[in-house]
Amino acid sequence: MSKRLQIVVDDKEMREIERAARMRDLSVSEWVRQSLRKARASEPSGSPAKKLQVIRAAAKYSFPTADIDQMIGEIEAGYGSTVE
Numbered sequence: 204m205s206k207r208l209q210i211v212v213d214d215k216e217m218r219e220i221e222r223a224a225r226m227r228d229l230s231v232s233e234w235v236r237q238s239l240r241k242a243r244a245s246e247p248s249g250s251p252a253k254k255l256q257v258i259r260a261a262a263k264y265s266f267p268t269a270d271i272d273q274m275i276g277e278i279e280a281g282y283g284s285t286v287e
Contacts, residue, residue: 212220224234269277 220234221231224231227234229237268274
C-alpha cells in the first residue's frame with residue numbers, strides 16, 4: 204500500500220528541486236523518492252551497541268596472517284597444485 208507524504212519547502216528550495224528533477228528527466232515526485240532512498244541507504248543500520256558486540260566477539264579470535272605479498276604468492280603458488 205502506498206502512503207502520501209506532504210512536506211513544506213520555501214519557493215527557492217522548490218525551484219532548486221524542480222531544476223534537479225528536470226536535469227535528470229524525472230518528475231519532482233520521482234526525484235524526491237530517489238533522494239529519500241539514497242538518504243535511507245546512507246544511514247547506518249543496526250544499533251551501535253550491537254555493532255560493538257560483534258566487533259568484541261570477533262576480536263577474541265586469533266587468525267593466522269602474513270604480509271600481503273607473501274599471502275598472494277602462496278595463493279598463486281597453489282593454483283597449479285592439486286590436492287589428493
